[in-house]
Amino acid sequence: MLTDFLRLVKGFVLFIGPSEAGKTSILRRLVTGKFEEHEPTLGFREENIAKVRVLEIGGQETFRKYWKDALEQKPVKVFFVIDIAKDLDLQDYYQFVQNYPTISKRTVLTANKFDLIKNVPEAINSIESAIICSAKENDGMFDILESIASMRSKAESKRPQISKSEENKSESIENKTESIIKEFQDKF
Numbered sequence: 001m002l003t004d005f006l007r008l009v010k011g012f013v014l015f016i017g018p019s020e021a022g023k024t025s026i027l028r029r030l031v032t033g034k035f036e037e038h039e040p041t042l043g044f045r046e047e048n049i050a051k052v053r054v055l056e057i058g059g060q061e062t063f064r065k066y067w068k069d070a071l072e073q074k075p076v077k078v079f080f081v082i083d084i085a086k087d088l089d090l091q092d093y094y095q096f097v098q099n100y101p102t103i104s105k106r107t108v109l110t111a112n113k114f115d116l117i118k119n120v121p122e123a124i125n126s127i128e129s130a131i132i133c134s135a136k137e138n139d140g141m142f143d144i145l146e147s148i149a150s151m152r153s154k155a156e157s158k159r160p161q162i163s164k165s166e167e168n169k170s171e172s173i174e175n176k177t178e179s180i181i182k183e184f185q186d187k188f
């Protein structure tokens with residue numbers, strides 16, 4: 001079912017990672033600007049963020065087989081969300097990177113629940129592309145949004161455009177990213 005769905009979807013961003021790390025909380029924060037309690041994701045769910053299709057797959061053991069299905073459909077970017085306070089979650093990330101060395105280049109380690117700790121563990125600090133965030137405290141949400149939005153701009157810039165006004169022609173990728181972010185500004 002998920003595979004059939006994904007075959008129809010071109011260009012999506014994937015949110016995966018251990019259960020309870022906060023994937024749904026981050027995505028709902030980005031969409032609604034609010035932090036609320038959620039049921040665990042029993043399967044997968046979809047959001048539209050900055051006009052990008054974002055798919056979350058639940059982290060419970062029974063749903064992890066779907067991660068593979070989704071990864072085979074080549075997501076443009078993967079956000080691997082972990083609970084920053086749980087060493088086991090970080091081990092999960094290392095395992096993922098080992099299992100999917102190619103995809104790991106397009107993967108952003110997203111260390112959530114920063115509000116629970118005082119100092120970022122050195123192992124996470126040393127990962128340059130990692131995003132440290134807290135869906136609860138609304139920290140780092142802008143970084144995630146920017147990362148999703150810039151991905152859309154890049155994808156668009158590769159597409160041939162049929163009719164372009166002079167104004168559009170001069171619009172740089174940075175400007176596009178900025179305009180997408182403006183849509184979301186009231187949420188932060």
Ligand SMILES: Nc1nc2c(ncn2[C@@H]2O[C@H](COP(=O)(O)OP(=O)(O)OP(=O)(O)O)[C@@H](O)[C@H]2O)c(=O)[nH]1
Pocket residue numbers: 017018019020021022023024025026036037038039040041042057058059060081112113114115116133134135136137
């Ligand atoms: N302290 C704290 N708790 C958080 C944060 N983000 C999420 N939570 C809590 O963590 C629990 C799990 O959050 P979810 O967003 O459902 O986690 P998930 O990664 O979507 O989990 P699955 O769907 O089962 O894979 C909930 O009780 C949230 O309220 C955060 O930034 N800080």
Ligand SMILES: [Mg+2]
Pocket residue numbers: 023024025039040041056058
């Ligand atoms: Mg979830």
